[in-house]
Amino acid sequence: MTTQSAARRAINVELLNRLRDVVGGKRVSRSELEGVAYSRDMQTASVLETRNGHVARRPDFVVWPESTEEVSRILRLCNEVRMPVTPFGGGTGLDGDAAPDCGGVVLDMKRMNRLERISELSCIGVCQPGIIGAHLEHDLNRQGYTLGHFPGSLGSSTLGGWLSTRGAGMAATTYGKIEDMVVSLQVVLADGAVLHTRTAPRRATGPDFNHLFIGSEGALGVITRAHMRIHLLPEARYFRGLAFKTLEEGLTALRLILRAGMKPSFLRLADEADVATNLKALGVNVSGCLLALVFDGRPTQVDLYGRKALEICRQNGGRDHGEEPARVWCEHRYAEFYRQSPVFEEAGGVLEHLEAAAVWRDAAAVHRAVREATPGDVELLANVPHAYPEGCGFLFTMVGKADNGDAAAFVEKTRNAALAAARGAGAVVSRSHGAAKGRGKTAADPAREILLGVKKRLDPNQILNPGAFAVDPEKPC
């Protein structure tokens, strides 16, 4: 537990009273329990630490704002006394983005959880950031719409979290990634000023500043409202499962389907190990690699897509397994993400993920390189959950037993080996503890220096999620 200086304690007493003035007594907490609960997200290393009874950096307060105005007043207060503020959504992040690295205030956004309104004419949903994905989707579905964003964490992550970490859902091929869905944002800056980007379908008026806040992990401002593009619920759905002898054949078929202009909504190209472990557990029985395809859209459209996709798969070595494998996987697609805890419960059992994206030219090599870099005593499962005309994303899962029960060391070692191999083969590693939280900084990176400079101008007291865009990532506080 961190020891607080006398000065910090004095500030805290003062701040507590002022926070209570803003949100009332019930929406501020400094209890130890809450402090532990909000000390981390789902980053493997910190989950393991907590299991071992070690909590490195508890927040001083947890605050639950209910409006943009409250967020603005809270930030103004914290800015005055140089108190760190870390926005917090569902806490499902895997990179420690929402961890309060320097203590201070955790701003839990989940009371700002409403779909405020829908513009049916313009297909726009005006949303508060703390809404849980499944709730948002449910509210939209009731009115005949979908956002089209389906991360594995849909049941426990928030819109604000997706935006702040630039998430991609399982149906990104059809509906786009979260950044493609944003029309405009409302953001509170460190000094409490409220900024709106203009609501327009497209603008040529300079840089697109939505993209500055998307992916910046709360380090430049707190997102308090988003205008999101929404789509009519599709009328028809088509399922198909195809088995391939090798992952390479499956990659080729998938690439050609996208090249021909057909976009699956959900897809999963699973390698043999992924089929034998994850998909089998969901009730899918196929041998070899599996390409599960789902097309959503107009009835005539999905039939046509299905027929043409099937043709392409057959020409590239695919064996048709009918609707069943894709239907079963699609129906259970969220289940596997909640089955990780049992692995931790097993003594010394460790599981780690790595996401990597590559253009098609490098895709097979990335998969090969990661497989080769994985130690013999570690099981590697790989699948392709995202694919675009230019390339695809891989999700690698590494399962093993830690030497001497040192799970953290296992994670570090396995992950680093896979990461280096993927990068070496030309992949962009999207979950690398890289950008905002700073590790892996390279000296000659002007982009990083510019962001640090912009951060200093927007947040001169460095109160917003100080672990992100930190000048010295090793010592953010």
Next chain:
Amino acid sequence: MTLSPSQATTETRERLRGIVGGANVSLSDLDRLTYSHDNAPILNLSANEGRVGPLPDVIVWPANVAAVVQIVRLANETRTPIVPYGAGSGVCGGAAPLRGGIILDMKRMKQIVDLDEESLTVTAGAGILGQLLESELNRRGYTMGHFPSSIYSSTLGGYLAARSAGQLSAKYGKIEDMVMGLEAVLGTGELLRTPSAPRRPPGPDWNQILVGSEGVLGIITEATCRVRPNPESRRFLSFMFPTIETGVEAMRLLMRHELRPAAMRLYDELDTAIVGNSSKEGESRESILNFIPLSQFGDLLASIVPGGALPAAIKRVGRFLGQRADLINTLDRFAKGCLLVLTFEGDEELTREEADMATLICEKVGGRDKGPDPAMRWWKNRYHVSYLQSKVFYHGAIVDTIEFACTWRRVAQLYHAVRDSVRELAFIMAHFSHAYLDGCSIYFTFITSAANIDKTEAAHRAVWDAAVGACHRVGATLSHHHGIGFTKARFMPDEHGAAMQLFQAFKKEMDPNGILNPGKMGLA
């Protein structure tokens, strides 16, 4: 005519010659005059009247990124303004050297570095002309899908810097959707490269900061963009709608049902009447500008109005143009119907499915099927408009275009608000294009003139002030794809509000000495 002498010092000249060779540095009057403007109407008006605006001191043609780095370092060291220049087709003065200095003509950086046929990406130098890139891609079986009407006289770097959108944006996306990776030289001479991956790395998206920055944050030297296989088939459809509102409704429904037409353009009554009336094969139907010279304009308008109902005075419209804008703008009362042209392209079967669905939707909201011909005529003449404006200027008038965009909910309101706001000031007509799930853009063309150039300039400024005022009151954005340059810079605080401080922060970090394209976009 004698031009003011170049301010470039002997040392600067020598150093530039050392970097790119003597043949690639020019201080000639002709070059300095040529590069003093782009295609901004207000600059064309001046040029036509023999007025000379701010001149560059020197024009330099770098052949590679290493040279660009050295030139920018030199400029930064000597605090010399530096303006990147593509093909000069911009219409907002974005490439005009307002404070003199160096013009960096990028057109020698025109190599296609790599075409990755497996990943469907092309990497090319920023100075390549759009049409040359497209032709080379076509020859090898691909298309970039980016077709601005300036395609023969605009560059890849210009598209990126000005956040361009082509005529087939609904299918292929706008330039920001096509770009995967960029290379840019910052105001310090540092190089910034973004990786070309299907997924952006964590943190803010640098591509989206650089795209649209019009050379004020960095000079784009190379880009990797998505390409698509050449379409195997193309379908053309045309529908006539009774009103603007029903036509707009059809566009909205097409997008709402996730159809992806390649082109989709709806002409307002006046534009339709003119587009639909000309019959000579090969003549452009794109715009009223095709009917210049203005002396015949009145006769043409008269001929389209049934039963000779047109007031006789309008037959001499050339003379009245601008001065009697209010009268001319009432012509739409006589015009009937709004034309929608649609194209679909790609796989034979997929486009058939889409075209059938589009026909159902259009007919359901009152569209009459006019067959493929009007759409095919548009297709044939789709690039002509940009080359027909000069005649207006010969008459001392000014023609300009305004492309606002807004959500569907506000489209009709925006259309009427803008027309009402400029009704007394200019002749104005419009078409609707670049449709999205959430809205579309309205492309207004206006012509105005006055007794002399000063008054014409003032009239032109008044039209913009009135139109942008209406635009912002409705809640629309003031530019869909032309950009800002200097002609719209005064509107930037209203357009961005508090977000302007973000732009300023990036400017200070990326170009601390303010040498990159100074005086543009509402920045210092």
